[in-house]
Amino acid sequence: MEMKQTEDSLTTSFSEISQKISQLEARFTGPLNPAAIQMQESNKYIQPVMEKTPEPTPDRRKNSRGEDYSSKLSDPGSNSVPSKKQKYSPVQKTKSFTPRPESFDSVRPFSESPHSGSYSDSKYITINKELLEKLANSESLCAEKQALITQTEAKLTDISQELEKKNKVIEMNLEEIESLQELAKKNKKALIKTFRMLEEKMRQELKSRLFNDSFRLGRVTMVRSGTRFQEYWEDGQEITQSKSQLESIIKQKEQLEKQKKKLKKANDEELSSTLPLRLALLMREEIELKDKLDKLEIEKNIHIQDCRRMAEEDSAKYSKSTTEHEAWPVLHGRYLLLSLLGKGGYSEVYRAYDLFEHIDLAIKFHELNPSWAEVIKANYIKHALRENKIHRELNHPRIVKHYDTLEVDNNCFCTVLEFCPGEDLNMYMKKHKIVNEKEARNIMQQIFAGLKYLNEQPEKVIHYDLKPHNILLNNGEVKITDFGLSKIMDPGNTNLELTSQGVGTYWYQAPECFETGSSPPKINSKVDVWSAGVIFFELLYGQKPFGNNMPQEKVLKDQVIVRATSVSFPSKPNVSSECKEFIRKCLEYNVEERWDVVEVFNSSYLQGKR
Ligand SMILES: Nc1ncnc2c1ncn2[C@@H]1O[C@H](COP(=O)(O)OP(=O)(O)O)[C@@H](O)[C@H]1O
Ligand SMILES: [Mg+2]
Numbered sequence: 001m002e003m004k005q006t007e008d009s010l011t012t013s014f015s016e017i018s019q020k021i022s023q024l025e026a027r028f029t030g031p032l033n034p035a036a037i038q039m040q041e042s043n044k045y046i047q048p049v050m051e052k053t054p055e056p057t058p059d060r061r062k063n064s065r066g067e068d069y070s071s072k073l074s075d076p077g078s079n080s081v082p083s084k085k086q087k088y089s090p091v092q093k094t095k096s097f098t099p100r101p102e103s104f105d106s107v108r109p110f111s112e113s114p115h116s117g118s119y120s121d122s123k124y125i126t127i128n129k130e131l132l133e134k135l136a137n138s139e140s141l142c143a144e145k146q147a148l149i150t151q152t153e154a155k156l157t158d159i160s161q162e163l164e165k166k167n168k169v170i171e172m173n174l175e176e177i178e179s180l181q182e183l184a185k186k187n188k189k190a191l192i193k194t195f196r197m198l199e200e201k202m203r204q205e206l207k208s209r210l211f212n213d214s215f216r217l218g219r220v221t222m223v224r225s226g227t228r229f230q231e232y233w234e235d236g237q238e239i240t241q242s243k244s245q246l247e248s249i250i251k252q253k254e255q256l257e258k259q260k261k262k263l264k265k266a267n268d269e270e271l272s273s274t275l276p277l278r279l280a281l282l283m284r285e286e287i288e289l290k291d292k293l294d295k296l297e298i299e300k301n302i303h304i305q306d307c308r309r310m311a312e313e314d315s316a317k318y319s320k321s322t323t324e325h326e327a328w329p330v331l332h333g334r335y336l337l338l339s340l341l342g343k344g345g346y347s348e349v350y351r352a353y354d355l356f357e358h359i360d361l362a363i364k365f366h367e368l369n370p371s372w373a374e375v376i377k378a379n380y381i382k383h384a385l386r387e388n389k390i391h392r393e394l395n396h397p398r399i400v401k402h403y404d405t406l407e408v409d410n411n412c413f414c415t416v417l418e419f420c421p422g423e424d425l426n427m428y429m430k431k432h433k434i435v436n437e438k439e440a441r442n443i444m445q446q447i448f449a450g451l452k453y454l455n456e457q458p459e460k461v462i463h464y465d466l467k468p469h470n471i472l473l474n475n476g477e478v479k480i481t482d483f484g485l486s487k488i489m490d491p492g493n494t495n496l497e498l499t500s501q502g503v504g505t506y507w508y509q510a511p512e513c514f515e516t517g518s519s520p521p522k523i524n525s526k527v528d529v530w531s532a533g534v535i536f537f538e539l540l541y542g543q544k545p546f547g548n549n550m551p552q553e554k555v556l557k558d559q560v561i562v563r564a565t566s567v568s569f570p571s572k573p574n575v576s577s578e579c580k581e582f583i584r585k586c587l588e589y590n591v592e593e594r595w596d597v598v599e600v601f602n603s604s605y606l607q608g609k610r
Contacts, residue, residue, distance in 0.1 A: 020135055188355060192336055195353055196328055199338050203313075210307055217300045220307060233304075239296050246289040253282045294433075301430040313340040316348050317365070330355065332406055335363060335416070342424075342469075346380060347484070351419060360419040361403070367412040379500075383484060388415055390461055391483045398450030400472065400481040417481070422474030425535070429468055433542045437575055440539040441606070444532065446478035447471065448601045451528050455597045460489040462496070462523070466531035467508045468538070487523075495522035506555040507544045508534045512591055514562045526594045533586025540579070541570050545587065565589045578605050 218236035222229045235243070256279050263272045313319050318337050321327040330336045334356050341349045341362060349364045366384040368377055391402040392415075401418035408414055422428075425443070429435070435443070447466075454461040463470075463486055470482040485504055489496050497520045498513060506514075510530035515521035537545040546564040547555040555561065567587045569580055582605040588594035600606060 020139070191355065192330060195336055195338060199328070203310075203339070206306065207310060210303065210310060213299075213303050214307075217296065217303050220304060239293070239300065242289055242293050242296060246286065246293065249282050249286045249289060253279065253286065256282065298431060298433060302427070305427060305430060309340065309342070312343040316340045316343065316350075317367070318348075318350065331363070331408070331414070335361065337363065344482075344484070346384075352416075360421065362400075362417040362419045363414050364417060365408065365412060365414045367408075370411065383500075384413070386488075387483045387486060388413075390486045390488060391415065393457075394454070394461070394483075396450060396453040397477075398446055398453065398479060400479045418479075420472035420474045420477075420479055420481075422472060422477075425468035425471040425473055425539075428473050429538065429542070434573060435539045436573075437540060437579055440536060441579070441608075442476075443471075443473070443478055443539060444536050445606050447480065447532055447535070448597065448606060450478075450480045451525070451532065451597045452601045454528075455525055457488075459491055460525055462487045462489065462525050463528050463531075464523075465504050465508075466528050466535065467505050468535060469505075471535070489524070495524050497521075498523045502556075506552050506561060507547050509561060510591075511561050511564060511589055514556075514559070524591075525597050526591055529586050529594060529597055529600055532600075533583050536583055536586065537567070537569075540573070540575050543570070582606070 214236060216236045216238040218234050218239055221232050221234050223232040224230075256275060260272075260275050260279070263275065318325065318329060319327060319340065328337050331352070334354060335352045336355055337350045337352050339351045341351050343349070347364055347366055349362055352361045352363045353359075354361050366380075366387075368380060372380070388402075388405055392405065394402065400420060402415060403418065404416040406414050406416065423431075451463070454463060461483075463480065463483065465482060465485040466480070470480065472479045472481055485500070487496055499520055501513065501520070504513070508531040510523070510527040512521050512523055513527060534545055543549075545567050547558075547560040550558075550560065564587070566589070567584060569575065569583075582600075582603060585595045585603070586600060595603070
């Protein structure tokens with residue numbers, strides 16, 4: 001009776017367990033993956049118990065009725081007890097535990113059948129308890145996991161909502177960016193248009209001013225002499241008038257001087273009392289007129305420069321539209337060309353506006369002319385590439401900065417340079433005629449600071465084309481530019497063979513550059529010292545020390561520089577003897593005795609110690 005009760009209670013417990021497991025399994029086999037994970041978690045707890053379940057020994061395999069239990073176990077037709085292998089093989093359990101209801105059904109016959117010997121009721125109860133405990137654990141774990149899943153699902157919903165919102169914001173931002181880009185395009189176009197209009201307006205104003213000034217100051221005309229056309233200057237009204245006024249004053253003055261002499265003899269009291277005053281008035285007028293003519297001369301020089309630049313600009317490549325480009329084009333979608341700054345034999349330099357950085361720049365174009373002879377082309381390419389290579393490596397406040405090199409087409413490339421808004425020293429001298437010693441010395445200090453830097457490079461750089469045109473001046477700041485003829489010296493070498501003779505501007509070139517002989521002349525950076533000496537002289541006296549007022553060809557033909565063995569100084573303006581000594585050192589004919597760049601830079605005159 002007692003046994004029967006125990007059996008009943010076990011049966012109930014197992015069927016309860018079986019039910020719960022079925023419920024659990026129903027949950028596990030639900031749509032969410034995490035449930036599967038939970039199931040594995042449950043296995044973790046259940047499995048060891050199953051593994052521990054002792055396997056009945058053969059002699060124990062008899063039920064209470066004395067029937068052989070093992071035969072029942074092995075009987076596949078039996079509906080009460082499944083085969084041992086099927087249900088309790090530890091190997092099978094370890095591999096994978098599948099908590100199906102049948103597997104737990106299989107426990108029932110155990111409970112139903114009277115225990116055969118070793119499995120006592122209490123053991124079953126213990127197992128049952130343990131299983132229930134594990135089941136409870138699994139259930140609570142499952143609940144926890146379920147809660148976690150619910151939480152995660154809620155979070156996911158939140159996140160996806162958030163994402164949706166963010167996507168909307170991104171979409172809006174993209175739309176805004178697109179419209180801003182559209183606006184930027186429009187603004188860029190408007191900016192380009194405004195710049196072009198402004199420049200055109202300034203050009204027209206300058207042209208009409210130059211036109212009016214040409215009546216007042218004069219103009220350059222082309223006069224034919226033989227087969228060649230030569231530039232000829234024709235004075236304008238104001239200059240002609242002032243000159244004739246000056247002439248008449250000088251004549252009047254001469255007449256009065258004569259009268260004065262006669263009066264002394266005739267003893268004419270009245271005339272002799274008025275004559276001195278008349279003479280003094282004429283002299284004052286003469287001074288004023290000379291002063292006026294000096295100013296007109298400066299105006300004339302600036303006028304000539306502006307007219308030349310205007311004419312060069314009108315014929316410059318990018319000032320007119322062609323099939324390849326519009327007038328004043330934008331290069332590389334970025335650099336808007338605005339005006340021509342200067343034109344050399346082989347290059348054009350433009351002022352440009354950087355539409356990215358919004359700054360002014362100078363852009364120098366190096367263009368091969370297809371009509372040139374092959375030798376000239378090859379030479380040009382060599383110089384242009386060398387200029388670019390040398391200049392782009394330099395970085396010093398006294399040297400115009402080289403920002404970039406751009407390819408334009410097969411025959412042309414350009415260099416993007418720092419823009420110096422002032423003027424070159426040539427124009428500065430045209431405006432001021434002469435510069436006082438203090439100012440000129442400061443300009444020299446800055447030039448030599450730049451030259452010293454060039455000399456300190458691992459491969460020394462010789463500029464070779466130092467002249468007022470290549471020195472830019474802005475607001476007291478001096479910068480060296482144009483490395484078109486520059487040379488680099490091999491480290492360790494003190495001299496360099498000059499292979500490109502005859503190029504450059506002769507008034508500024510050192511005597512050794514003109515040497516002729518069986519082998520090319522040897523030069524070093526002292527050629528720059530000579531050129532700087534010539535510039536210093538010109539700044540102080542308003543004239544060149546050698547070949548002043550002489551055309552270039554004549555300087556070469558007459559061997560002016562080759563004969564420039566000593567320099568002589570005009571009496572006016574007054575210049576200190578230290579300054580003259582300094583210039584003598586720079587213009588020392590003998591290269592050995594001429595100061596080198598560092599000596600000049602460190603000289604007490606330039607350093608201001610004297
Ligand atoms: N960076 C610059 N900023 C302002 N003006 C410049 C600049 N570079 C050149 N220029 C002007 O253009 C002229 C010609 O430039 P340069 O480089 O000397 O060309 P080239 O090799 O044809 O002589 C200069 O004399 C100067 O007036
Ligand atoms: Mg130049």
